[in-house]
Amino acid sequence: MSLNFDKLYELQDKKAPLYFKYKECVQCQPAYLMMDESGTVWADRDITVDVNRSAVPGAIAAGHTLRWELSSHLSGRDIAALPKDQKIVELLTGIHEGHTLVFNEQNKQVGQLTKEAKKAVVELGRYLDIVHTPLCTHGAEASSRAS
Numbered sequence: 484m485s486l487n488f489d490k491l492y493e494l495q496d497k498k499a500p501l502y503f504k505y506k507e508c509v510q511c512q513p514a515y516l517m518m519d520e521s522g523t524v525w526a527d528r529d530i531t532v533d534v535n536r537s538a539v540p541g542a543i544a545a546g547h548t549l550r551w552e553l554s555s556h557l558s559g560r561d562i563a564a565l566p567k568d569q570k571i572v573e574l575l576t577g578i579h580e581g582h583t584l585v586f587n588e589q590n591k592q593v594g595q596l597t598k599e600a601k602k603a604v605v606e607l608g609r610y611l612d613i614v615h616t617p618l619c620t621h622g623a624e625a626s627s628r629a630s
């Protein structure tokens with residue numbers, strides 16, 4: 484039961500791999516750090532056009548994949564450095580250990596988290612907010628960094 488960060492390392496040399504902005508939108512699309520039930524960790528942007536921002540992908544809704552918001556403006560180097568942050572690794576490890584798939588009443592496989600894992604999910608969200616999620620300041624600086 485170890486975590487796999489290869490997909491984060493693959494982004495190392497990209498300038499702003501999570502960045503995507505539709506011309507008609509003021510802000511860029513949201514980006515996420517994600518982990519599935521096998522412990523594979525990756526980061527991606529959500530390019531779904533959704534005015535209400537309420538569309539949740541099936542794997543997330545079913546709890547197979549867990550996700551935390553990241554800044555869309557992070558560089559590949561910053562993303563590849565996330566696994567070097569001991570606190571992030573500890574929290575992800577704890578979440579992974581408390582994350583299992585079970586069958587629900589509809590005989591559908593859904594993710595289940597232990598009480599400790601649920602706490603760690605919240606804590607990781609707070610931590611990423613503070614350390615790695617500068618607000619989307621879609622000014623000149625943000626767009627020049629991302630282009």
Ligand SMILES: [Zn+2]
Pocket residue numbers: 510511555556619620621625
């Ligand atoms: Zn932005």
